[in-house]
Amino acid sequence: MDFRFTEDQLTLTESVRDYLAGTHGPEVLRRLDAATEQGNAPRDPAIWQGLVDMGLTALLVPEEHGGLGLGLVDAALIAAECGRACLAEPLVDTAFVGVPWLLAQGKSDQLAAIAAGEVKLPLPHAINPWTADGEGAAVQSVDPLRVLTQGSGPDDPHLLNLGALMSTAQLVGLADAMLAQATEYAKIRTQFGQPIGAFQAIKHQLASCAVAIEFAKPVVWRAAAAMQDGIASAPIHVSHAKVAATDAAMQTAETAIQVHGAMGYTYEVDLHFWMKRSWALAGAWGSRAFHLKRVDEAVLSGTLEIGPQSTFA
Amino acid sequence: MHLHYTPEQEAFRAEVRAWMEAHVPKEPLVTLECKEGFDQHVEWERTLASGNWGMVTWPEAYGGRGLDLIQWLIFEEEYFRAGGPNRANQNGIFLLGPTIMEFGTEEQKKRFLTPMAKGEVIWAQAWSEPGAGSDMAAISSKAIRDGDHYVITGQKTWSSRAAFADWGFGIFRTDPESKRHKGLTFILFDLNTPGITRRPIRQLHGDTGFAELFFDEVRVPVENCLAGEGEGWNVAMATAGFERGLMLRSPGRFQVTAKRLVELYRKHEAEAAPSAREAVLQAWMAAQAYAYNTYAVAAKIMAGGKIGAEASLNKIFWSELDRSMHRTAMQLLGAHAELKRFDNGSVNQWLEGYIFSLSGPIYAGSNEVQRNITAERLLGLPRVGAG
Ligand SMILES: Cc1cc2nc3c(=O)[nH]c(=O)nc-3n(C[C@H](O)[C@H](O)[C@H](O)COP(=O)(O)OP(=O)(O)OC[C@H]3O[C@@H](n4cnc5c(N)ncnc54)[C@H](O)[C@@H]3O)c2cc1C
Numbered sequence: 167m168d169f170r171f172t173e174d175q176l177t178l179t180e181s182v183r184d185y186l187a188g189t190h191g192p193e194v195l196r197r198l199d200a201a202t203e204q205g206n207a208p209r210d211p212a213i214w215q216g217l218v219d220m221g222l223t224a225l226l227v228p229e230e231h232g233g234l235g236l237g238l239v240d241a242a243l244i245a246a247e248c249g250r251a252c253l254a255e256p257l258v259d260t261a262f263v264g265v266p267w268l269l270a271q272g273k274s275d276q277l278a279a280i281a282a283g284e285v286k287l288p289l290p291h292a293i294n295p296w297t298a299d300g301e302g303a304a305v306q307s308v309d310p311l312r313v314l315t316q317g318s319g320p321d322d323p324h325l326l327n328l329g330a331l332m333s334t335a336q337l338v339g340l341a342d343a344m345l346a347q348a349t350e351y352a353k354i355r356t357q358f359g360q361p362i363g364a365f366q367a368i369k370h371q372l373a374s375c376a377v378a379i380e381f382a383k384p385v386v387w388r389a390a391a392a393m394q395d396g397i398a399s400a401p402i403h404v405s406h407a408k409v410a411a412t413d414a415a416m417q418t419a420e421t422a423i424q425v426h427g428a429m430g431y432t433y434e435v436d437l438h439f440w441m442k443r444s445w446a447l448a449g450a451w452g453s454r455a456f457h458l459k460r461v462d463e464a465v466l467s468g469t470l471e472i473g474p475q476s477t478f479a
Numbered sequence: 480m481h482l483h484y485t486p487e488q489e490a491f492r493a494e495v496r497a498w499m500e501a502h503v504p505k506e507p508l509v510t511l512e513c514k515e516g517f518d519q520h521v522e523w524e525r526t527l528a529s530g531n532w533g534m535v536t537w538p539e540a541y542g543g544r545g546l547d548l549i550q551w552l553i554f555e556e557e558y559f560r561a562g563g564p565n566r567a568n569q570n571g572i573f574l575l576g577p578t579i580m581e582f583g584t585e586e587q588k589k590r591f592l593t594p595m596a597k598g599e600v601i602w603a604q605a606w607s608e609p610g611a612g613s614d615m616a617a618i619s620s621k622a623i624r625d626g627d628h629y630v631i632t633g634q635k636t637w638s639s640r641a642a643f644a645d646w647g648f649g650i651f652r653t654d655p656e657s658k659r660h661k662g663l664t665f666i667l668f669d670l671n672t673p674g675i676t677r678r679p680i681r682q683l684h685g686d687t688g689f690a691e692l693f694f695d696e697v698r699v700p701v702e703n704c705l706a707g708e709g710e711g712w713n714v715a716m717a718t719a720g721f722e723r724g725l726m727l728r729s730p731g732r733f734q735v736t737a738k739r740l741v742e743l744y745r746k747h748e749a750e751a752a753p754s755a756r757e758a759v760l761q762a763w764m765a766a767q768a769y770a771y772n773t774y775a776v777a778a779k780i781m782a783g784g785k786i787g788a789e790a791s792l793n794k795i796f797w798s799e800l801d802r803s804m805h806r807t808a809m810q811l812l813g814a815h816a817e818l819k820r821f822d823n824g825s826v827n828q829w830l831e832g833y834i835f836s837l838s839g840p841i842y843a844g845s846n847e848v849q850r851n852i853t854a855e856r857l858l859g860l861p862r863v864g865a866g
Contacts, residue, residue, distance in 0.1 A: 167488060167549050168481045169774040170782065175480075239480045349858045364863040366847075369854030373795075376853050380792045384771035385764075391480045406764050458760060465741060465763050466756075472763060473738040474556040474731035475492070477770045478482050 167478075169384070171243065179243045185220060186251035189213075192436035195252055199310045199439075208311045214255050218283030222257055226265040231277040238266060238328075242335040242390035249339025249447075252439045254311035256299040258336060260287045263328045270324050290319025293326055293452050309442040323401070329451035331393055331404045334386045337411035340444045341379045341418040347437055348372060348422035351429070368425055375418040382407075382414035388478075399479060402464045405457035412454050415444040484553075491546075492553045498530050499561035508564045510831065512688030517643040520567035524598025533596035534572045537580070541588055542596030548777035552729065559731030570639060571595045571602030573726040575648050575667075578718045582665075582706040591667070603641035603670065605649035605692055606715065608634060613848050615650075616659040616712070620694060622651035622666055629653065629666060629704070631674075631697040637842075641690040642679040646670055650711045663711030667703045674698070684834045722843050724790030725777070728797045730770035736804050736832070737766040740811075743829070747811045758807040765800045772796075788856035791849040798839030798846060805833035 171179075190213065198208035217223060226241055227233020241262040248258050264287035265280060279285040288300035296305050300315035307314050349372055352363030362368050389407035392400035419441040423430035430437055448454065464470035471479040484492070508523065509516035527533055528542075536551045537543025546554070566572065572595060579591055594600040611617040620633025631651055641647060647670050654662030670677065674697035679687035706714045721727075744751060744759045772793070776786065808829040809816040818827050840846040854860040 167484050167774070168778050169771065170778040171480060345858075349860065352860060360863065361861050363854070363860035366851065369858075369860050370847070370850040372858055372860070373791075373850035373853035376857060377792050377795050380789065381765070381768040381772055381796055384775050385768045387480060387775075388482065388771045391482045395482070406767065410764060410768060458757070461760055461764065462756070465760060466744065472734075472741065474559040474734040475496075477556065477730070477734070477767070477774070478484075 169387075171239070171387075175240055175243055178240065179247060182220065182222070182244050182247045183250065185216070186247060186253065189216060190251045190253060192439070195254075195311065195436065195439045198254060202310055207313055208254055209313065210255075213253075214257075214283060217255060217257050223261045223283045224281035225261055226269070227261075227277045227281040228269070228274075231274060231281060233265075233277065233281045238262075238331070238394040239387065239390045241266075242331065242386060245332045245335035246339035246342075246386075249336030249341075249443070250343045252311070252340065252343065252443055256286050256288075258332050259289050259298055259329075260285070262332045263325070264289055267322075267325045267328055288315075289325065289329065290317055291325055291329065291451070292318055292321035293329075293456070294318060294450060298450075307442075307446055309439075309446045311439065311443070312446055326451060327393060327401050327404045330408050330457065331386075331389055333447040333451050334389065334404070334407040334411035337415040337444060337447050338379060338383050338386055340440050340447070341375070341382070341411070341415040344415075344418045344422040344437065344440045344444070345372065345375050345379060347440070348375075348418075348425040351426055355427075355429075362425070371421045372425065375414070375421050378414040378417050382410040385410045399464070399470055402461060402470055405452070405460040408452060408457040409454055409461065412448040416448060419444050488549065488553060491550055492557060495532075495554050495557040496561070498532070499557055499563060502526055502530065503561040503563050507562070507826065507828065510684075510686060511565050511567060511640070512682060512684065512686035514643055514687075516686075517567060517640065520564055521598060521601060523564050524567050524601075528597040528599075533598060534576060537576065537592060537596055541580075541592035542594075548725075548781055549774075552731075552774065552777060555729035556731040556734070559729075559735040562735075567640070568595060568598055568601050569727065570604040570648075571600070574604060574718050574722050575602055577721045577726065578665075578714060579705065581717060582710075582714050586702075587705065600646055601640065601644045603638045603644040603647045603690075605635040605638045605641065605647040607637045609636055612637075613845055615715070616663075618650055618652060618663060620649070620651050621655055622653050622664060622699070623655065624653065624701070624708075625698075627701045628698045629664075629701060631666070631668070631694040631699060633694050635692040635694075637680070637689050638692055639689045639842075641670065641692055642677055642687050644670060647692065648705075650715050653708050653711075657709075660712040662709055663715075664708050665705040665711045665714040666699055667705060668697065668699045672697050672699065683837065684831065719844060720786050720790050723794035723849070724786035725773065725780070725793075727843065728801075730766065730773045733766040733769055733797060733800055733804070736801070737762040740804055740808055743808055743811050747813075750813070751811055755807055755810055758803065758810075762800070762804045762807060765796075766804075769797055769800065788852055791844075791852040791857075794843055795840075795846050795849045795853070798836075798843075801839050802833075802836040805829060805836045809833050 202208050224233040225236050229235040245258045245262055276285055288297050290297040296314040297317050299313050302315040302317040305314045305316055352368050353361055355362050386407045389403040392403040429435050508519040511520045535544045535546045535554050539545050576595055622629035622631045648667050650663050651666055652662055653664040674695045676693040678691040680689050682688040740759050740762050855862050
């Protein structure tokens with residue numbers, strides 16, 4: 167029993183965080199957004215290539231197919247970093263959802279190409295009324311950096327769980343980033359002769375977000391470990407994570423805009439990218455209601471053993 | 480991230496379970512907050528000690544079993560699974576004990592830890608004063624050096640179980656000229672020392688769970704000072720870290736409440752509001768989240784890490800979880816909620832629990848103060864005003 171990440175996991179996560187912080191700041195989001203005004207997709211082959219060069223498309227691909235052969239816990243950590251950076255390229259879908267899904271079906275023909283960054287996998291699923299980065303006619307998301315196309319897909323339970331899991335990891339990363347932005351703003355904006363962050367009304371709201379995020383994260387990591395280990399109750403833990411991460415991200419988004427005042431209500435301030443991604447991922451791969459119902463079925467009907475002796479049931 | 484128990488850990492769980500099933504009282508004890516209940520709970524502490532379960536993480540030399548924090552968590556899970564009573568000596572074993580372990584001399588460890596683990600000496604915490612609640616640096620009770628004694632004069636209040644306990648640990652101003660955090664010293668004292676008057680205070684539920692302490696030139700030997708003279712604030716902060724960060728409220732306590740709440744919901748499902756159903760699920764989810772986080776903190780400490788200001792997040796989370804779980808139960812109970820005993824004669828534990836849960840956001844540093852700490856130390860927002 168060891169609820170910790172390995173040194174390797176922490177080192178990898180930090181290097182991805184640093185890389186994205188250095189190459190994928192808000193100015194990149196603004197640039198991609200501006201591209202859509204010209205009618206272009208908010209995608210950039212150079213950004214994608216950077217992720218490929220970092221080895222991220224190969225993360226979960228087994229070594230015999232030219233990948234790194236890492237697990238879902240590693241992927242969840244990196245997905246959280248993608249959320250923190252509000253990354254729009256379909257890395258998480260392709261490499262952290264699509265790859266393990268192919269592996270679970272024993273399909274290996276595309277793995278080498280995915281690892282090499284040559285293939286991006288759209289993942290149509292019945293739970294979503296759209297397909298992200300798919301081929302069909304465009305539908306518009308509130309998130310200007312999401313590329314959605316028409317067309318749903320089959321109702322595959324494993325794909326649903328993988329998609330939901332990775333959205334929870336992105337949500338906690340998004341929440342972290344929004345809390346950091348609101349906190350920074352609270353330090354520099356002054357009113358009544360002091361930084362607004364010195365007002366307790368502001369402090370306490372931000373502190374409450376910190377609590378929500380702190381206690382959503384371990385649920386996400388636990389769900390990732392459960393999926394990685396393939397334990398029978400894993401879907402319930404994914405659903406638990408989806409509810410916890412959604413709540414933490416939505417609370418933080420609403421707090422962050424409030425702390426920014428009217429600035430937060432503008433398109434100028436970058437916060438909106440993170441908020442909109444949060445709204446999108448909160449609904450993607452099963453809404454809060456969908457996932458709460460799965461928890462409900464397990465906990466109230468007694469199919470899941472509960473109580474102090476069953477922490478890791 | 481390895482979330483499976485080893486065979487040794489499973490065997491340990493089985494050992495704890497067997498012992499608890501054989502020894503935990505079948506009927507709930509009378510509340511710890513009155514003399515009769517206190518005596519029953521002390522009796523239970525001695526039973527626990529007879530099985531050497533007093534404080535499993537302490538070294539064997541001090542009455543423990545030398546176990547690690549994962550084993551402690553397993554022990555706690557089984558303790559709450561079996562319905563183990565509240566710990567009469569919680570302020571001793573969870574707060575003072577770890578503090579002595581860190582700051583005490585070898586002589587103090589020998590003298591105080593074993594009797595604490597064995598439930599032979601029950602401890603009360605005496606920090607708060609009428610003028611020093613959240614603002615603990617406003618402490619004014621004095622301990623003036625006189626040869627090899629301190630002479631204590633002043634008043635403490637809200638001291639849990641002090642009406643019945645044996646010893647107290649307090650913070651006193653040893654430098655009368657000092658201000659705020661400086662000049663404070665951490666001193667242990669026998670509650671029966673001449674000059675100490677205890678005045679029990681009735682709590683919300685009507686029992687005398689805490690007490691006021693009046694000190695009138697009370698002479699306490701200098702060797703009862705923990706860490707150096709003037710070190711009181713630093714020592715107290717370490718104690719508060721243990722209190723909020725890990726030990727005081729282990730997850731099993733909330734997981735068992737969540738489980739009972741699920742059972743209560745099933746009984747009242749027909750007339751329950753939809754919002755109650757969601758609140759019950761939230762209870763289970765939050766209790767689980769708290770457990771995962773505790774396992775993560777335990778793993779971090781075992782690897783040599785420390786608990787910092789994130790202890791405040793912990794304290795906010797469990798106290799608000801406890802209150803909301805009991806509020807939900809009160810809603811489910813409807814007109815039965817106000818009854819002190821149900822028709823079958825059993826005590827309304829939900830009511831008792833709800834009342835107690837209202838104190839969680841106040842004691843161990845109020846949640847407003849914890850949110851200040853979170854904002855200032857974890858998020859780095861500016862400190863203004865009180866310091
Ligand atoms: C059940 C129970 C058991 C206790 N046991 C013990 C014990 O064993 N030993 C012991 O020493 N003490 C004990 N206490 C006392 C406890 O530590 C204090 O109640 C606590 O520190 C708060 O102090 P106070 O009651 O004076 O409230 P106050 O400090 O007067 O606070 C009143 C309100 O003002 C708010 N407030 C105060 N300062 C600030 C600030 N800076 N910013 C924002 N809001 C603020 C508080 O959050 C609270 O809501 C116990 C209390 C309870 C309820």
